Amino acid sequence: MTITPQERLADVAAAVVEVAAESGEAGTYTGGVGRALSAVVAKVGARVAVDAELRGFSSGWQEAVATLSGDRGPAPAVPASAPVFPMPARRGPAEGA
Numbered sequence: 001m002t003i004t005p006q007e008r009l010a011d012v013a014a015a016v017v018e019v020a021a022e023s024g025e026a027g028t029y030t031g032g033v034g035r036a037l038s039a040v041v042a043k044v045g046a047r048v049a050v051d052a053e054l055r056g057f058s059s060g061w062q063e064a065v066a067t068l069s070g071d072r073g074p075a076p077a078v079p080a081s082a083p084v085f086p087m088p089a090r091r092g093p094a095e096g097a
Helices: 005-026 031-069
Strands: none
Touching: 005 031
């Protein structure tokens, strides 16, 4: 069973709320506890965001390479009608760039 990043974040948030509630019932909830629990949620949220960015970059990169190589891969990874424009060559210092 694979857990999605959203489910992982939801599980962490639910656990944090449960710990905060138990801490409040026990009379041990303080500002430090709240900051620590907030930091846990922020850390997991940041990891989820970084993972999503890397997956998005990786899939975009794969699409670009497939387009340039002419390999369309499994449909509809890259639409056949997508135009691909070559980038202009960069001028060097000798050419007055």
